[in-house]
Amino acid sequence: MTRERPPHDRRAAAEAFLGAPRFAHALVTVSIAVSILATAIHSTIGWAGLIGVVAGIVVLAGLSLFARRDLIDWQGLLPISLMVFIGWATLSVFWSQYQWATLGGIAYLMAFSAIGLYIALVRDTIQIVRAFGDVLRFVLVVSISLEIFSGLLIDAPIAFLGIQGHLADGGPIQGLLGTRNQLGTVALIAAVTFGTELRTRSIRPELAIGSLLLATVTMIFTGSPLIGGVIVVLAGAIAALYALRRVKPAWRTFAQLSLLALVAIAALIAWAFRARIISLSNAGGELDYRLTLWRQMLVLIGFNPLEGWGWVGHWRSEISPFQAFAVAERVPVSGLNAYLDVWFQLGLVGAVIFVGMVGLTFVRSWLLAGQRRSVVFAWPALVLVVLLTSALFESSMLVEYGWLTFVVCCVKAARELSWRRAFTVPPLPDLQRD
Structure with a gap:
């Protein structure tokens, strides 16, 4: 029989896991992906599913911050202007x-505020850029793939995602963002991110250039x-x-x-x-x-x-x-x-x-x-x-x-x-x- 580990050993192991850089990297990447794909997640599993995912991320972020408490500079944690607005x-x-709706809206606002705070605290700027870059590449590739499937292969809209299937007509396309303006905005943020990756040489030049071309093509086909x-x-x-x-x-x-x-x-x-x-x-x-x-x-x-x-x-x-x-x-x-x-x-x-x-x-x-x-x-x-x-x-x-x-x-x-x-x-x- 194996001897059960003492409680303090389990706590130390849990803190080591939650405070590890790899865990922070994974959680930051998932957090950014959920925020960008919130419309698609809501359309797929409903508000209950989306809120459950966001709540789970907030809990994990809080545990991760606690595990990394000795590594974080807590001075001036939140900008005063941000605290005043919230x-x-x-x-x-x-x-x-409509107090019940206001309470829900405030909780939703605070949840994404907490996730954004976590990202800013545990990752350097270049690490944040890389995380955004990885997520945005995935979002744009999947969006274009779904538009090809809808507009060229089956020639029918994907209604629950808001994809109208107009790629064969030159657009507009909506991708995973639900509307062409939202997809265009995300593609433009992606272009800034990919350009930064290229200038900082944080990824291979051919990947950065290919990503910039992908963002450009996406913006063109949004027709916004x-x-x-x-x-x-x-x-x-x-x-x-x-x-x-x-x-x-x-x-x-x-x-x-x-x-x-x-x-x-x-x-x-x-x-x-x-x-x-x-x-x-x-x-x-x-x-x-x-x-x-x-x-x-x-x-x-x-x-x-x-x-x-x-x-x-x-x-x-x-x-x-x-x-x-x-x-x-x-x-x-x-x-x-x-x-x-x-x-x-x-x-x-x-x-x-x-x-x-x-x-x-x-x-x-x-x-x-x-x-x-x-x-x-x-x-x-x-x-x-x-x-x-x-x-x-x-x-x-x-x-x-x-x-x-x-x-x-x-x-x-x-x-x-x-x-x-x-x-x-x-x-x-x-x-x-x-």
Whole structure:
């Protein structure tokens, strides 16, 4: 007979397993995959199955953090702006007219916040980029494979996944993300990730180039004119960041201010030609639909302008006031604009907190990208460009993969450029010329 191991030996073995780098790598990869594939998981096994998977990840992440407690710097654990936003969303349960839905939405928000925090704490930036890269390659390959199967082999839609089977007609395709805009956004984040992997030489060049081609082909077949606008903004950000990283430290402040002035001028020009831009972006009446939805939201915002109706995350068409938007054939599951959606759910106070939070996160990430020598620090800034720009016509930034990715970037940026760490951490060295 084998002697039973003492309890303290079993605990030590469990902590060694949960605190192992390989376990952290596996859990981070699974967490990212679940956040990106949440729509497909929900469509396959329902809300109960998805919530069960997310809850299991949160529990494992908590146990892993406990096992690694001596290896983690707990100072300034969470950005204050992020805590304030989550706190205000939590307080909205007191004035929400659908408290049970608000409680569920807050729990869902906190779950992905906790997972994002775990990822930011246990993995370096390059490790996070690699994990995102592996997951995004899988998602895009499977999405294209399913589109080929649906559009070319059986010539029929895969209804439960939202795949319409239009590949033979040149698109649009939806893949595992449910809509073409969501797939296009994920493909654009993938392009940024694959480009970072190529520049950092973290994977074989041929794999990185092939992945970039895959992301490009996916974006083309989504046929999303809205994604086209994000690509223009992203290209401008890449060019600006490339130039800033080669400016001498003494001139960098002047260069940043000049860039800010150019962005303001570009915004004014875009506003002056807004009618033309709207007409170019209104393929298939997409923008008309959004404008109609936003007008309805503004009317309802007027009833609770400061505090909002209460946080819910994903819209629930069976409860008021979301029932007012479910009268048409197309039932919206979000406000299709993250900023307006936050205003609608959390009022003007919540919108101001949200804009301040995302603005502070982007500024920190942008400064890090310009100061740090390694090109990997450009990844959070460029991913935020995609998220914040696409948030003008989608609300995906508020839930699941969008929120998790934002939390990762927010925590990473805050821990590198936090006033709470300024007394213990020396200032960042200036970027040297390569």
